[in-house]
Amino acid sequence: MESRKEEVLGFDSVRKSGHGALRGQSVATSRRTGQGQPLTRPRALSTVCPRAGRNGAPPRRSGALFVLIEHLLGKRLPDDPKDAQTPGHRLMLRGGYIRQIGQGIYSLLPLAWRACAAVEAIVREEMNAVGGQELLMPVTSPAELWQESGRWDAIGDELVRFTDRTDHSYVLNMTHEEVVVDVARGNIDSYRQLPCMLYQIQTKFRDEPRSRAGLIRVREFTMKDAYSFHRTPEDLDAYYKKVHHAYERIFRRVGLRDVIDIESDTGMMGGSVAHEFMLVTPIGEDTLVVCPESGYRANREVAAAARVYASDEEPQPLRDVETPGQKTIDEVTAFLGSDARHACKCVAFMNGTQPVLAFVRGDFEVNQAKLRKAASAPDLRAMQEEEFAAAGSVPGYAGPVGLDPEKVVLVFDESVVKSPNLIVGANRRDWHRTGFNFGRDMQGGIVADITDVVEGDPCPLSGKPLELKRGIEIGNIFQLGDKYTKAMGFQYNEEDGTLREPVMGCYGIGIGRTMASVVEESHDENGPIWPVSIAPYKVQICCLQAKNEEIADAARKAYEELRAAGMDPLLDARSVGAGFMFADADLVGAPIRLIFSKRNVAAGVAEMRYRIAAPPEGLPAELPLEGLADKVRELLAQLMRPYTFDGVE
RNA sequence: CGGGGUGUGGCGCAGUUGGCUAGCGCACCUGCUUUGGGAGCAGGGGGUCCCCGGUUCGAGUCCGGGCACCCCGACCA
Structure with a gap:
């Protein structure tokens, strides 16, 4: 298996003239498919010798191992894919982080x-x-x-x-x-x-x-x-x-x-x-x-919520009123010159074949999780229109009075139990009742908190909104x-x-x-701003003017030193414009970026850029090439500090 | 499962009342020139126009059926 793998990956097949094994067309042919596709796996990316670089960029040194950005699988896009909704989703598609293969099914690409x-x-x-x-x-x-x-x-x-x-x-x-x-x-x-x-x-x-x-x-x-x-x-x-x-x-x-x-x-x-x-x-x-x-x-x-339902209203008698065509709480209360706080809303569910009717005051919504628990009804679903008859009621006119508790589970919210004189459905078409008072007009049923908390409800601990x-x-x-x-x-x-x-x-x-979630929380319009602790690459080396031997050599040397020092940088020495290179770097989102260019190399320094949400004071704007790896390692350790506990508990 | 939307090269899109060899931008390949925030010129490759059936001399375009994906809702240990 091992020898086979080596043969297939074909390190030696990197052609002098050009592309690395991963891109090359002449790499070993897959025996299974016979289609001449290079058989590769992501792991190979970090070990394959790169191409020499186009347009005569410096040739690879023998034995040198690079992770070049052009070998990093995952196409980085200038446009936003149209299906992306959230900022994080958009950036992960644009940055070549993920590839959708079906509804809710993704491949995670190397980044x-x-x-x-x-x-x-x-x-x-x-x-x-x-x-x-x-x-x-x-x-x-x-x-x-x-x-x-x-x-x-x-x-x-x-x-x-x-x-x-x-x-x-x-x-x-x-x-x-x-x-x-x-x-x-x-x-x-x-x-x-x-x-x-x-x-x-x-x-x-x-x-x-x-x-x-x-x-x-x-x-x-x-x-x-x-x-x-x-x-x-x-x-x-x-x-x-x-x-x-x-x-x-x-x-x-x-x-x-x-x-x-x-x-x-x-x-x-x-x-x-x-x-x-x-x-x-x-x-x-x-x-x-x-x-x-x-x-x-x-x-x-x-x-x-610690709601208070105090009311000084005198109980009114229960009375039938005709409400032709008025079905919703808004319609009925407007028709009767009242408001939602004086209505009782009935929301009808089925738990399997068992009807469950939930009653809340008209200005609240039923909370299904709470209802499920209160009614011991794990399979709750909305009642279909044609199922109302079996429950003894009518859609739009459902009310608590006159239902058969043997057949129907009735659950009352406290807002209904404690509010006087409510408008309720009469369980017949085009009729409601007014003056409903729980306790007088209705006993039994399950009483529980089954409403959604709304903004401003009193806190159960402090009473504050x-x-x-x-x-x-x-x-x-x-x-x-x-x-x-x-x-x-x-x-x-x-x-x-x-x-x-x-x-x-x-x-x-x-x-x-x-x-x-990290990307959703931490990004700008150009890409993710990764915490150092989980950044796919912590250090990226950008080599501008890579066709210049001297600059490219300096960048490559730095790359090798960082690797030798245990870091795992990403090297971009493509012959592309600086803007293009930096835009890609933003999508990769390495917190530390080393920039090699004519003037930097001439000055014997690497220019430092940081992609960090809250950079600490005093980060160096450049580092001497002499002893670079140690300095970068120290810098990384410093930047990691917010994500560790430093032994403090 | 309801409502809405979209399917044309890797990505974003155009394609008129049915009509020529299916186009544009980006990306990709070759060469040259460029090189500090998505460069220029020249040349080049890449398409079952989601699928099946129908109408027609002729279908990316019209009709019927299906599929996929996205959004809103229902749902969510």
Whole structure:
């Protein structure tokens, strides 16, 4: 295999006259295809000797190894691709970071992959630091495992299922609770082995109904997922806090600035306590509720508000009123000369075949995550018009009075329970009722908070106005409890000889999404501004006037010295205009740029440019070529400081 | 799954009521000249016009059906 590879990569086939093996047409022919395409892989890019450079640029030195920008796979474009929506997506397409292959499915080209690899390295360090053991679980798993946990039925189309040639059912794992519990139950028998944390960095597939914004929301993605097992909920809780802290370190180290942790919904993962780590950004898909006063912060799916519904209105009698053709809250209240605060909105759902009607005051919106939890209705979907009859109601005129609680689940928001004299639907066409008072006109049903928090609602902690923000979820942590260990029969021997199920936590980070979030947060119109910690290339050498032997030699010498000193610079010695070269360099986004030119080389210096969000004071504008590598290394160490903790905890 | 939009070389686009060999800019290749923020001249290569069917002497263009991708919504462990 090894010898074959060398032969195919054909280092010796670099032709004197011109192109490197990667571009050349005469490289070894692929035996399989016979089409004469050079068989290459990205790895080869960093080891292949480059071409001599066009137009008589200096020939390569024998034995020298370069990473030349013309060998860097990924075409950099002057125009914005039309499908790009967010700034980060646009720059990653323009810079040749990613290539879309289908809806929500991308190849990561070398630049993106290098940044992701840097993110992964940081994640590994921090997971190892909290005692994690890395392993690798498969992309697929048999249906039986998911039937054991109950999620084979509980999860919808998002879980991709398929059968093999012998008609056995499998899934593409969208998460790995089932698989990791299987691994753990086969390997952990004793309390002595607990606590235990296992993690992997692996591909997930979720058949999202809609992907968007490049790597921000995709169907196939790389995720770091970690799972911990504990003897007691207290131990889980303590460990959960440790991972929480590790996550803060990770997001700081990858250079994300505006990340907050918020309380979140546990959704179909189950469990009790959960937090999400959100990059706060207007392009985010989640709505966050925060209180600057108390520090309260939560996903809108679970956020609470301390609303007050005081009213001194006298209860009015319940009365039928004709409202021909008036269906919406706006229409009905306008027709009756009232307002949305005096109306009761009914939103109709189905949970499988079970009708679920949610009642909120007219000026609020139903929060489906809250409703799902309150009504124990995991499969909530909007009710179709033709399903209203079975629920005993009429679209546009649905109201709480007169429905059969045996057939219909009724959920009332506090805003309805505590507000007097509401306008409600009469459950017959063209009729409403006024003067509805919960308690007098309606008993029973489920009473719960099922509304969205709105801007300015009082904070549950401080009572001050809440603010709404948007965010991208880049990580989450859950306390799962014993849901999976119990369902899948994972037991261990306690000290006293009894059999017990461990309690479990799980902890995810989207690797590609984190990398893409960095670009969303840190860029200008010319390209990403990479944090030094995850920049695909930390140093780029730009050699202007590369046809001049002396200048090119100086640039190449610097390149070799930097490499020898353990750095991995990118060398651009193309015979192109300075503007062209700098524009490309901006798209690559190396934080440190060394510029070699006639006047710099004559002065015995490399000119320094920095692509850094907040450059520290006193960065050198040039460095002497003498001892350049050491100086650059020191500079890099200095620039890395904001992304490390320097032993300070 | 609903609503809207787009499919023409690697990217961005033009292509009239159906009519000549399908065009433009960028990118790419060759040569020369240039070289500090996307250079100039000359020459050159690259296209199943998303797919299938139909109408027609003739279809990128008209008709029917499909597919893909994007946006908004529904959905989202």
